[in-house]
Amino acid sequence: MAIYRLLISIFALITLAKALVSGKFSDAGERLGFGGPRPKGPHIWLHAASNGELASSLPVITELQEKRPDLSIFVTCNTATGVALARALGYAAVLAPLDLRHALRSFWKGRDFVAHITMEAELWPNRVLIAPFPTLVLGARMTENTAKGWGRFPKLAERVLTNIQWVSGQDAASLDRLSQLGLPQDARGPVADLKAYYDPQTLPKRDPQIVADYPRAVTWLAASTHEGEEEIILDAHVKARRINPELRLILAPRHPHRADQIAEMIAEKGLDCARRSTGDSHAASVLLADTMGEMPNWYRQAGRVFIAGSLTDRRGHTPYEPAYFGCALIHGPDTGNFASAYERLAQNNAAICVENADQLAEALASLDAESAQEKVGIAAQNALRAVTNIDGLVSDLVAQLPE
Numbered sequence: 001m002a003i004y005r006l007l008i009s010i011f012a013l014i015t016l017a018k019a020l021v022s023g024k025f026s027d028a029g030e031r032l033g034f035g036g037p038r039p040k041g042p043h044i045w046l047h048a049a050s051n052g053e054l055a056s057s058l059p060v061i062t063e064l065q066e067k068r069p070d071l072s073i074f075v076t077c078n079t080a081t082g083v084a085l086a087r088a089l090g091y092a093a094v095l096a097p098l099d100l101r102h103a104l105r106s107f108w109k110g111r112d113f114v115a116h117i118t119m120e121a122e123l124w125p126n127r128v129l130i131a132p133f134p135t136l137v138l139g140a141r142m143t144e145n146t147a148k149g150w151g152r153f154p155k156l157a158e159r160v161l162t163n164i165q166w167v168s169g170q171d172a173a174s175l176d177r178l179s180q181l182g183l184p185q186d187a188r189g190p191v192a193d194l195k196a197y198y199d200p201q202t203l204p205k206r207d208p209q210i211v212a213d214y215p216r217a218v219t220w221l222a223a224s225t226h227e228g229e230e231e232i233i234l235d236a237h238v239k240a241r242r243i244n245p246e247l248r249l250i251l252a253p254r255h256p257h258r259a260d261q262i263a264e265m266i267a268e269k270g271l272d273c274a275r276r277s278t279g280d281s282h283a284a285s286v287l288l289a290d291t292m293g294e295m296p297n298w299y300r301q302a303g304r305v306f307i308a309g310s311l312t313d314r315r316g317h318t319p320y321e322p323a324y325f326g327c328a329l330i331h332g333p334d335t336g337n338f339a340s341a342y343e344r345l346a347q348n349n350a351a352i353c354v355e356n357a358d359q360l361a362e363a364l365a366s367l368d369a370e371s372a373q374e375k376v377g378i379a380a381q382n383a384l385r386a387v388t389n390i391d392g393l394v395s396d397l398v399a400q401l402p403e
Contacts, residue, residue, distance in 0.1 A: 001156055004125055012098045027080070027095055033106030036094035042112050043074040044401070047096055047127075048119040050082040052318075057119055057138060058089070059197040063394045068401060071114065099124040108132075114402050120170065120194075121146065125160050134165040136400055139194040142174040142181075143336060150181050158182030166400045168192045168393060171340035192393045193341065195320040196386035203296050213283035214301050217370040218246045221302035223295065223322065224254040229311045230262050234269045234286075236360035241285065243365050250298050252289035254308070259290035299325040303373035304364060307331040311355075319345060323384050328376035330354060330363045341384055350379035 012031075019028040029035040046061065048054040054077060061073060075086035076096035086093035097107040104126060115134050116127065120141045128135045142150075150157040161182040168189040169175035175188055222233045230251065237249045253262055259277065266273045266286050274284040276291050289298055299305065299322050310316040310332030319329055319341055329351035335342040345351040352363040367373050 001125075001159075004153065004156055008099050008126075012100055012103075015098065030095040031098050031103065032100075033097045033103040033109075037092045038110040039072065039074070039092050040112070041072060042070065042114045043072045043092075045074050045076065045111075045113045045116045045133075046091075046119075047076045047116065047122055048082060049122055050077055050079040051085040053077075053119045053122075054082050054085055056194040056198070059199060059390060060138065060194060060394055060397070063390060064397060067394060067398050071401070074111065074113070099126045101126055101130060104130065115400070117397075123160065125156060128160050128163050134400065134402075135163065136165055136397065137167040138397070139170045139192055140167050140174050140178060141170045141337075142177040143339075144177070147177040147181065154181075161187075166397070168388075168396070170194070173340070189396055190388040190393055192388045193320075193338075193386070195318050195338070195341075196384060197390050198318075198320045198324050200296055200324075203300075204294050206297050206300070207281060209281040210287070210297075210301065213281065214248050214250065214287060216301055216303045217373065218244065219248045219250060219302050220304035220306065220364060221250045221252065221298050221322075221327070222306045223252055223298065223308055224317045225251065225308040226254055226312050226314055227258065229308050230265055232311055232357045232360065233306065233308075234265060234271065235357035236364065237286070238269055238271070239357065239361035240364040243361075244368055247364070248283070248285060248287070250287045250289050250302055252295060252298055256290040256292060259288060262290075263288055295321070296325070299327055302327060303370065303377075304328045304330060304367050306360065309337075310334045316342070319351065319380065320384055323377070323380040326374065326377035326381060328352075328367045328373040329380050330360065330367075344383045345380060348379055348383040350376060350383040352376075 015031060016028050026035055048057060073091050075091045075093040077083050077086065078096050083093045083095055097103040113133050115136060116131055117136045117138050120139050161178060162184060164187055166187055166189050167178060167183060169191050170193045172191050225233060241247045253259065263273055263275065271286050272284045273286045273288055274280045274282050275288045305322040305327040307317050307319055307322065307329060313334060315337040316331060316335035319338060322329060329345065331351060331353055333353060333355055354360045354363050367376060
């Protein structure tokens with residue numbers, strides 16, 4: 001524990017220094033447990049790393065609140081974007097307190113928390129060990145590498161895990177690794193990959209001009225791309241257009257602030273480009289989707305989707321969202337964030353794995369026919385159906401909460 005105290009102290013100093021240097025004094029205060037709303041009444045403290053994890057919890061949290069309307073939700077996230085999403089959804093929210101005992105006690109003061117639900121890989125020792133209320137883990141993810149890291153501190157791992165009341169796992173392997181590290185058998189909940197419950201209740205309004213200019217059957221999407229991937233994607237697009245000159249690409253970078261750089265790259269490839277952020281919606285060979293909050297519409301617009309983050313060292317993005325919209329899925333080999341999901345896709349011939357521009361161009365050509373896109377899209381939907389019914393998961397979760 002002494003080593004952890006040293007490590008978390010160093011992490012806290014770095015985090016606070018960054019906030020102060022940036023002039024974000026309120027952020028530093030929230031990290032130390034001060035500031036933010038302190039609503040009255042009993043609350044569940046929900047912690048998610050960022051907006052992606054928070055979004056994946058919403059179907060469960062919505063149903064949880066229907067079953068326990070007496071308990072409100074208070075959200076913390078590690079990022080400002082996560083906090084902004086929580087507030088936009090109507091939740092009280094602040095940046096997560098650092099895992100320092102004094103910061104946690106300051107954060108809890110004046111807030112009536114009856115339970116703490118933490119998401120996926122967010123296991124913070126002090127939060128678990130000194131909290132005066134139970135800790136539950138929703139959709140826990142424990143990779144081999146993370147388990148090895150915890151395994152270097154076996155006593156700490158066992159102390160933390162024996163103090164967790166209930167854990168649902170993203171996959172069976174995660175639950176097994178947690179058990180090996182010390183999670184009691186009676187704390188094991190069901191396997192429940194939260195992203196399998198993806199079901200947007202509302203969708204952003206569609207631009208009729210884009211719907212007309214980018215027909216689904218001849219449009220493909222590169223979703224949430226990172227630096228190092230756009231070059232491969234654009235090379236593949238150029239090659240694929242030699243077979244089908246009508247082919248159109250919607251390129252949606254993970255970080256829209258890189259849009260100018262990407263636009264230059266598109267021009268260098270000799271491709272014409274429309275940019276969503278400027279309101280330009282003419283029918284171009286590439287639509288640069290450099291805005292936020294429109295990804296569902298891009299999935300609706302594309303019969304084929306390349307899931308990015310999988311050709312670099314980002315371990316791949318979610319296949320669940322494009323599968324929900326019936327897209328034919330293509331991805332790279334780096335898929336560790338959703339290993340079990342991609343394994344199911346592979347077992348059911350429900351996605352195509354590529355490693356370079358030539359293979360990506362070939363995959364696009366193999367899915368050129370609308371019927372081929374629909375076939376692979378349906379296969380992906382079937383392969384990624386939730387293992388555990390959401391009603392069963394929420395009932396199990398509710399049973400852990402105090403009356």
